[in-house]
Amino acid sequence: MAMPRKGSRLITVGGTVYRWRVRHKPTYCEGLCWGPLAFSVEHAERPGGVLKVTLPSPRPDNWLGERAMAVRPVLVASVIRRALDGGWTPGAGTVHVAVTEDELPELLGGCNPFSQPPSARLEGGPERRVRAR
Helix, strand or coil, rough: CCCCCCCCEEEEEEEEEEEEEECCCHHHHCCCCCCCCCEEEEEECCCHHHHHHHHCCCCCCCCCCCCCCCCCCHHHHHHHHHHHHHHCCCCCCEEECCCCCCCCCHHHHCCCCCCCHHHCCCCCCCCCCCCCC
16 A cells, blocks of 8 residues: 655665655654654655564654654664565555664764753753643
8 A cells, every 4th residue: 555645754775765754643653662763765766565663663653752762864764775685676565664673873874862952961851841820
């Protein structure tokens, strides 16, 4: 089944254009950190076969405020390259890929996947932005 186009982003890997997206709202399980952060990838011009990727982190918009990571284009491109090298053929069926925490630094080019958001680096943390009533 093809992905919805609304809310998706385009990325070019190896001269081929792919479409990727993260679900707009968390499911109940994702909101409670019971399910992992996930995104989907498909060929932009010949949709059909989807690459479903799960990451070893909850969603950034989880309801419990747990440590999370954002899905960055460099990560999406690296996962697409790895899947293509592993035999994934876009448009030929759905393939599930689970990325482990040990693989993240390599896929992100050495970056820390769990860096703090800018609001957490402020003195006082996110509470500082709360307005008095």
